[in-house]
Amino acid sequence: MNKYILSIDQGTTSTRAMLFDQNFEIKGSSQVEFKQFFPKDGCVEHDPEEIMNTIYHTVNDVLEKAKITFKEILSIGITNQRETVVVWNKKTGKPIYNAIVWQDRRTAGYCNKLKDQGLSEKIQKITGLIIDSYFSATKIKWLLENINGAKELADKGELLFGTIDSWIIWNLTEGKSHVTDATNASRTMIFDIKKNTWSSQLLKLFEIPEHILPEVKNCADDFGTTSKFGGEIKIGGVAGDQQAAAIGQACLNAGSVKSTYGTGCFMIMNTGEELKLSKNKLLSTIAYRVDNKNYYALEGSIFIAGAAVQWLRDSLKLINTASETDDLYNQADPTQKIYLVPAFTGLGAPYWDGEARGSIFGLTRNTGIPEMVKAAIDSVAYQTKDLLLAMEKDSGMKINVIRVDGGMVNNESFLQFLSSLLQTNVDRPTIIETTALGAAYLAGYQSGLFESMDEIFHKWKSEKVFVQKLHKKEVKYLYNGWLKAVKGTLAIK
Numbered sequence: 217m218n219k220y221i222l223s224i225d226q227g228t229t230s231t232r233a234m235l236f237d238q239n240f241e242i243k244g245s246s247q248v249e250f251k252q253f254f255p256k257d258g259c260v261e262h263d264p265e266e267i268m269n270t271i272y273h274t275v276n277d278v279l280e281k282a283k284i285t286f287k288e289i290l291s292i293g294i295t296n297q298r299e300t301v302v303v304w305n306k307k308t309g310k311p312i313y314n315a316i317v318w319q320d321r322r323t324a325g326y327c328n329k330l331k332d333q334g335l336s337e338k339i340q341k342i343t344g345l346i347i348d349s350y351f352s353a354t355k356i357k358w359l360l361e362n363i364n365g366a367k368e369l370a371d372k373g374e375l376l377f378g379t380i381d382s383w384i385i386w387n388l389t390e391g392k393s394h395v396t397d398a399t400n401a402s403r404t405m406i407f408d409i410k411k412n413t414w415s416s417q418l419l420k421l422f423e424i425p426e427h428i429l430p431e432v433k434n435c436a437d438d439f440g441t442t443s444k445f446g447g448e449i450k451i452g453g454v455a456g457d458q459q460a461a462a463i464g465q466a467c468l469n470a471g472s473v474k475s476t477y478g479t480g481c482f483m484i485m486n487t488g489e490e491l492k493l494s495k496n497k498l499l500s501t502i503a504y505r506v507d508n509k510n511y512y513a514l515e516g517s518i519f520i521a522g523a524a525v526q527w528l529r530d531s532l533k534l535i536n537t538a539s540e541t542d543d544l545y546n547q548a549d550p551t552q553k554i555y556l557v558p559a560f561t562g563l564g565a566p567y568w569d570g571e572a573r574g575s576i577f578g579l580t581r582n583t584g585i586p587e588m589v590k591a592a593i594d595s596v597a598y599q600t601k602d603l604l605l606a607m608e609k610d611s612g613m614k615i616n617v618i619r620v621d622g623g624m625v626n627n628e629s630f631l632q633f634l635s636s637l638l639q640t641n642v643d644r645p646t647i648i649e650t651t652a653l654g655a656a657y658l659a660g661y662q663s664g665l666f667e668s669m670d671e672i673f674h675k676w677k678s679e680k681v682f683v684q685k686l687h688k689k690e691v692k693y694l695y696n697g698w699l700k701a702v703k704g705t706l707a708i709k
Contacts, residue, residue: 223659304378379396471613506669517564545586616641635685
């Protein structure tokens with residue numbers, strides 16, 4: 217009997233289930249979008265129960281399409297949007313409120329107060345993170361303080377917290393496993409990434425009771441067993457989406473870099489067993505933990521990447537489908553130098569300004585839809601260059617190649633511009649669903665499909681390499697224009 221790995225990829229705007237054979241070739245896929253809630257400016261929420269429904273739907277759909285049963289599933293790997301917070305009642309299993317999404321900025325003011333109190337260095341030393349509402353801690357605090365009765369229930373031990381992975385596992389195991397992995401824990405801003413424990417100092421600071429927190433495990437580990445899909449299946453691998461993508465891209469050596477272009481953009485450089493604290497407003501985080509050993513990374517986060525295209529489609533109604541952008545991009549007038557700074561929910565690294573809001577510079581009477589599309593897509597490349605320069609400074613290493621993945625990398629015009637702007641090679645793999653693949657690798661490792669994580673190197677394959685074509689002077693001119701646009705954006709609040 218053939219055996220398969222089932223990968224659940226729970227993202228910010230959609231959920232996907234993918235089926236891999238033992239050679240990690242894709243044998244089936246199912247994806248469904250879910251609703252985004254924007255109750256106030258800067259607020260982003262999801263319905264946690266809808267998320268679970270999308271998981272049941274996509275998993276059952278992919279199994280049905282592939283005509284296989286639970287008996288043929290060796291293990292499940294889970295990857296997820298990371299910092300998003302769910303708090304639920306462990307007796308009823310019901311969330312006390314919507315999930316507060318990583319993009320949400322409602323606690324930005326409180327984060328500024330923490331900075332004013334001089335806590336930035338302390339929190340960075342413990343967690344590797346910048347003080348920002350992006351991370352889980354202040355979202356948990358907000359829920360406990362603003363949802364009627366939450367604080368009392370938490371104190372009585374009747375509530376549980378989790379990032380989305382914990383919520384999924386708790387539901388799949390029918391409440392038997394309240395767990396997370398080291399990568400997701402490292403994004404909460406309450407986890408000590410050197411000691412591998414929840415930080416008692418930070419729990420006290422944010423007034424979060426430790427008993428509501430999940431147990432932290434290796435990325436390849438025993439996360440419990442689910443019977444939700446016809447019979448018992450083990451859950452063997454878990455990692456936050458960007459760390460999973462780095463594993464899927466075989467970025468396992470110090471100095472290797474990947475950049476994922478989904479709703480947001482996330483660039484990760486593996487720094488090996490050495491934890492490097494950033495001096496350029498990047499994040500230091502756990503890349504993965506296997507066999508009780510941490511491997512670290514530097515990370516730069518861009519809040520708005522593919523979401524800029526969604527904005528063109530859903531809010532401005534300039535396009536009907538994302539696929540239209542490929543042709544429109546190439547139709548744009550090259551003489552128009554338009555800069556979109558998509559600070560819809562603030563700016564991430566290396567600026568970390570939660571109060572910044574989006575702006576457009578360089579509009580003319582002749583600006584049309586193609587130029588707006590190009591500006592939106594090019595903004596992702598410019599933000600990536602911001603990250604690359606900061607990463608080179610922090611690591612002391614020159615980045616000569618980045619491996620890319622995510623929905624946007626189907627646009628070859630974007631990748632060509634990205635390569636030219638970064639002045640580095642851009643390598644697209646044969647499998648661009650690297651997030652799901654990374655989770656599958658972890659589940660496969662836990663299941664004994666390979667003896668060493670190093671075997672992943674031999675499985676990774678390049679599909680196409682993009683090489684820079686612009687002259688350095690042109691690159692400098694274009695990037696300076698971007699820096700001026702960012703400066704202008706930060707000046708208007």
